[in-house]
Amino acid sequence: MLAKLSWRIYTRPDCLLARVLLGNKLGKPDALVWLPTKDGVYSMKTGYYIGISMKEATQLQPAPQHPCNWNTDIWRGDFSPKLIVFLRKIVKGALPLGENLEKRSILSNSKCIHCGLRETATHMFLHCRFAASIWEMAPLLHVERITSATTFATALKESKKTLNLPPSGLISGPLFPWICWMIWTSRNQLIFENRVFSPLETLTKAICLSREWHEAQLKGNTQVLSTQKLNQGINARNNTGGVSVYTDASWKEGVNKAGLGWLFKDHLGHTILTKCRSETFVSSPLMAESLAMREAILQARQKGFSTLTVYSDAQTLVRVINDRKPLKEMFGIIHDILQLSLEFSVIFLFTFLVRTTQCRSLVKGVLSNSANPLSVIFFY
Structure with missing residues (x-):
């Protein structure tokens, strides 16, 4: 399955070290991950706090709560x-x-x-x-x-x-x-x-x-915003003549099903391709967003697009990809996305896009026209 993710726990049920079976498409090997952290990387700080929490859990009476958070x-x-x-x-x-x-x-x-x-x-x-x-x-x-x-x-x-x-x-x-x-x-x-x-x-x-x-x-934040606007202008000029893809996903809680959708537009803003599909064994909304992005990039590669800009409303996913930071939940999916990005010759951007009314209605239309209709929950 595309989104299957399973864990192999070592030695005993309460062990915090696990091997994640990635189930990716481009051959990322299995990896050991540290479960208490989002990126799966062990640190002395997390090890210390896990040890303290396990020690406190074994005590008969809970320690008095400190008035300060x-x-x-x-x-x-x-x-x-x-x-x-x-x-x-x-x-x-x-x-x-x-x-x-x-x-x-x-x-x-x-x-x-x-x-x-x-x-x-x-x-x-x-x-x-x-x-x-x-x-x-x-x-x-x-x-x-x-x-x-x-x-x-x-x-x-x-x-x-x-x-x-x-x-x-x-x-x-x-x-x-x-x-x-x-x-x-x-x-x-x-x-x-x-x-x-x-x-x-x-x-x-x-x-x-x-x-x-x-x-x-406030002055420092203003300078950061000015730099971001300048970079966006440069990226917009560099992407002239390229293709943009807008990805989105929905997720049904309880049954772990997701609807994936993506839409391609040319540099003039004309829609050239829409695609959607349903997926099972999806653990979270963030996993659904990452699967939608990967499928859209695979579609772009199959169509032979050489210049591509990827837009998503999943800010966490965009940050993880741009910062090249691992996330244990999507370890193999992120690897596939980064590997696929190397196959585009001109430009490949991951951009956070706040979903507008037009985009929201567009994505709903894409998902509602799926071959396997799915009752879904949209996250805004």
């Missing part, structure tokens, strides 16, 4: 990488605050420099009189969610529910990490350089740093 609250935060590391150190207790210095028998700097109380993360960043003055002036809506938190991790999570007010000049992006960073910076400058910064100066600097970083990100 590492992925959404820290690692994917809309702030600079420096602040990501900074927040992680605070939550993990790795920042050299007075509380952590006491654990290492360093007692000379264990008190808060502003009020003389025991210096913990919660005290320094939330409840100290210096920090309380900053939060009172901060241009944030519902700032009480932060100041009423009993732990720093809770405050970090609650800060996502606050909104920036107009005086800050920030449309998006959290202000909480930048204020915490400047509280920490002001504390260090007072201890090591004897430089005193008022709460207002500290808050102003935090807002300025946040605005500078977000403006830099």
Whole structure:
């Protein structure tokens, strides 16, 4: 079968190493894959987390859930990488605050420099009189969610529910990490350089740093978009006189059936060929999209087209092919597509195309006229 994909598990049922039987058309040999990752490549990081998760699964009682979500609250935060590391150190207790210095028998700097109380993360960043003055002036809506938190991790999570007010000049992006960073910076400058910064100066600097970083990100994104538009213009000129193929697929959940369709157009936009077929043993919508693309390229080779541009609305598939990154689910299919791309002499592009109303109706028409009609689910 075109889309059959099977796994051979070694030694025991819970083994995470598998041999994927690719079932491709161009002779890609079988390969060992690491199941926990999308690309099937083993790494020490995934091995470590799998070991931890297996160890936790054997415990009688689940470990208490941490109030902070590492992925959404820290690692994917809309702030600079420096602040990501900074927040992680605070939550993990790795920042050299007075509380952590006491654990290492360093007692000379264990008190808060502003009020003389025991210096913990919660005290320094939330409840100290210096920090309380900053939060009172901060241009944030519902700032009480932060100041009423009993732990720093809770405050970090609650800060996502606050909104920036107009005086800050920030449309998006959290202000909480930048204020915490400047509280920490002001504390260090007072201890090591004897430089005193008022709460207002500290808050102003935090807002300025946040605005500078977000403006830099917007400027960088604008440059990337300009480069992409320039490349698209060059590709359009290079493809003059060539053939374009638009591929699409649909998938029926539960029975693992798919409908594949593709449409060829010349450089003037006239339709020169349409084709569709049904396929069984298809494991996912992404697999269906990849099968449709491969069949379209095979059709182009049979017709003798030398210049070809491929369009698909499956952004993940286009990214995997262009980046030459493996994906264990479609290991053999991707190999076939890349091998076939070498047989075209002029140009061969994989382009993500947002499906328009015209394209959607066109693809539905192609699939509905299939020799084997199939009740399908379309994904938009």
